[in-house]
Amino acid sequence: MGYGELIIRSYDAQNDRVGVEELERRCEVGPSERAFLFTDTLGDPICRIRNSPIYNMLVAELDSQLVGVIQGSIKLVTLHKPPNDLAKVGYILGLRVDPLYRRRGIGSSLVIKLEEWFIAIDVDYTYMATEKDNEASFKLFTNKLGYVKFRTLTILVNPVSHRTSHISSNFELAKLKIEEAESLYHKFMSSTEFFPNDIGNILRNKLSLGTWVAYPRGESWGYINNSGPNGVVVPSSWAMLSVWNSGELFKLRLENAPLSCLMYTKSSTLIEKLLPCFKLPAIPDFLHPFGFYFIYGVYREGPLSGKLVRTLCKFVHNMASKSKDCKVIVTEVGGSDTLRLHIPHWKLLSWPEDLWCIKALRNGETNNNLHELTKTPSTRALFVDPREV
Secondary structure: OOOOOOEEEEOOHHHHHHHHHHHHHHHHOOOOOOOEEEEEOOOOOOOOOOOOOEEEEEEEEEOOEEEEEEEEEEEEEEOOOOOOOEEEEEEEEEEEEOHHHOOOOHHHHHHHHHHHHHHHOOOOEEEEEEEOOOHHHHHHHHHHOOOEEEEEEEEEEEEOOOOOOOOOOOEEEEEOOHHHHHHHHHHHHOOOEOOEOOHHHHHHOOOEEEEEEEEEOOOOOEEOOOOOHHHEEOOOOEEEEEEEEHHHOOEEEEEOOOHHHHHHHHHHHHHHHHOHHHOOOOOOOOOOOEEEEEEEEEEEEOOOHHHHHHHHHHHHHHHHOOOOOEEEEEEEEEOOOHHHHHOOOOOOOOEEEEEEEEEEOOOOHHHHHHHHHHHOOOOOOEOOOHHHO
């Protein structure tokens, strides 16, 4: 049986929304023996990139039927060494192809078309993220499309309990003004890989709940004249993080969970309520749509900074426990970053290897820089943009 011409065009919210949502459902069906997460975009299939500076969504049609979709966003980030440390990068996400139309080059065609859009806007590099176990996705990008492995990240997931976490009285916590947070990020994290040049826009976004710092009680923190770089008094140890409310964009739901998981979820929740003295960890109700908080921009300095990071994470947990539908707190850090040792998480829910792959879109210097980036082990932290989660 023959097929008509494949048409790839920009997403039309009025005409394509229902078709894209149906395609997402068909693609989310996982293997019968495994549980998987279903994403509810709340009627807005483009929600995951809508807060990015520049974004686009393409759909693929075959015989008047929507058979594929892909999304992309563009931003300016720190990538190289000074003085030419900024690069325009395009992020690829949400590649979906109808299961009945796979192995026909539709996925490759969507990526190539999106790359053409990147090139037209002078993008230097394009990158994507995939799970280590997603062999089909990894081979498509590396074997067929010329991408190379760039960094390996760890996704840390911590369930939100009804029980309030204890916060030590030895530490002070303070919420920063947006201008203060923006100044600190530019001062201390501007050399971090993938640090967004428009960090101020992220901090001012309505989904960003705020930025907090923690430091030892009795030490000074503040902004006064002639007190150091940008007028900030930095304690001997301190830590900082920001929180993004991803649950306002889309919800998650656990599908195809085994009976044992269902029984443990119900029983652990009941025990936590009836017998709190046992302090048994309860698994949140993942069977109904739920939201999550994403911690980003984590920075620390000093001998006590690890404990201060953990204290801030406990504070975020207590804040999340007051939310109606926030069931987990998510953080993503470099795979070799010792920061992960201080962030509370459950190994059962976390992903140890999230692969980032990258490709140079322009010849010459960008190719040389790419070789240096991919062959040299990362010695710096990596900034994960909450707008791309």
